[in-house]
Amino acid sequence: MIQFEYWWLLVIPFFFALGWVAARIDIKQLMKESTSLPATYFKGLNYLITNQYEKAVDAFMDAVRINNESLELHFALGSILRRIGHIDRAINMHLDLLENRDLNPAQEESVKAELAQDYLKAGLFDRAEELFLKLESGKYKQYASNALLEIYVKEREWQNAIKMATKLEKESGVSFRLQISHYHCEIALDGILDKDKKSAFKSLNDALNAHKKCVRANILLGDLDAEDGEHNKAINYWKKIEFQDPESLGLVASKILNSFEKLKKPEEGLSLLNLYFENYKLRSLLNVIYEATLKLEGSEMAEELARKELIRKPSLQALDQLFQARAMNSKQKEQDIQLIQQTVRNAIGNRRLFTCSDCGFKAKQHHWQCPACNAWEALPSEPTEMNEIS
Template identity: 60%
Template sequence: MMIEFEYWWLLVLPLFFTLGWIAARVDIRQLLSESTTLPAAYFKGLNFLIGDQHDKAVEAFSEAVQANSDSLELHFALGSLFRRTGETDRAINMHVNLLEKKELTAPQRNAVKAELAQDYLKAGLFDRAEELFKGLEDQRYKQPALHALLEIYVREREWAQAISTATELERLSGVPFRVEIAQYYCELAMNFIIAQNSEAAHSQLALALDANKNCIRANVLLGEIEASTGQHQTAISYWKRIEFQQPEYLGLVAGKMLKSYRASNQLKEGLAQLNAYIETYKLPSLMSVLYEATLAEEGAENAAKLAR
């Protein structure tokens, strides 16, 4: 039997897609077939949502759920509203109660687990959220779950897990995560730097540059490691690479470069290098560093010439 399309659905579809997981979960044909039986409170809730009256929308959707307690879609819409209004405890309780229903099919149970995982994530209960996201069996949830897991690992500073998750997301979605992965390697390198393990830090920074050859942070850190051990020429060579990555960030290392040039008794060469950068890129951040260095080394008269 052909389902008659009702025009109010044009308003409802965009709403569902804004609620997060609906695109992976909602059976549109099932909802359309039930459209004539939806309680009036449901439409009241939609009107309140359109008017950004979330508290009243929660009340209306709660009434709709009570009137049609078998509709998972209504429960999910209400759960999403609970999350948006900060009532994650109510969302958690509702979805836990749904999971206790023995009559749920396997796909329905997966859908409820996906919602509950979102509740835990919103509530900051990352261990519980991670467990549920990892346990979602339906392939429709794979990419959204990986995105959520990546968010968890970044928040928890679990960088190795973040790298593997971002790599898997990249493989499945075709969307590059090279920039993010490089930053995660830099975070691992920072941990090794703090632990005074320069060799391990070097390895992580090399991986960062393999992931993203334009990772400025990696070259900044490599230079800092070398400078800290007195290898100033090597440090300078790392910092010079930034010119060929994104020269507008040379200001980040200009002061460091001059210190290493000074430590190598090559301050004049360092000042000349900064002058060359300024002539080429006209960066105010470089000018301020050069001015202060010239003022300290050559006096106010020579420093004043730079400002002309």
């Protein structure tokens, strides 16, 4: 039989009292830290929440004057100044801290990290790079590496960008294969501009080695061969895109057709595009197919093509094509149909747009890198009509 130990009745209240005292100490410490912050700090937070940034700046400046020893308050103020575009004030404040404060090594590193952000935001990339290179070995190591990569991309220093992205990949375990492939493509474009096709071919193959689904590399390789009159080779490069990203076939549809025309095989080119359209139903393919059908097979076949697409998926683009083909087939009503067609075209305007999946930026033409947020391959290869955008 288990005997009950009565001395436990004395121990239990003791542990309860010990926990209560510990909790009281934590609460007192929390209250002490809260009351040490100026009231203007909380006003500033409230202004930030309500997006009143100018008032937030004034509140945080008051807080800094009251508690000038707090680096955290300085950093918060600097962050707001950067956000509203007062970069010069943020730079001067952080420089003043470095020059006129007795900082320990950790504090000095933190201030330099803030100053580096100021320089980056101001577009002073040389100064930002100098500071970030010094921060690569400390607690800001990964942040500094990311910032340096951003600088190298903006400065179009592609070899440095490749090295930094490779380093980040090893340190973080996050893949940078897609980005690296585009850096190689950018180097290839520089080679093309310098008439150095050998270098361009090498860089494009490096891009494919870095990321086998790099559509851009195969497009450019095909372009180089087509320029040299090697149209069969060019077509083979463009065909590979089907196995990388079928939706990108619309980017090379007209190129494929042009090369088949150079080979005196336009019908074969049209047949290939029709096969792609049957499999993937890309409207950008249809536009090229429609023009080729109109040219090679006549307006009646083009009209039938447009009618089928209008039934399958109604759109102003298909309606415009239907009216265009019908106008050629109906001479008596040609003027009326052309008037309707012009009305449709005015309604279409610039409705077909490429929309960045990262930031929502809308462009009239395809970009490999978003002009707004700089993300690679964030704009789809297939444009969307505005009324289809969710």
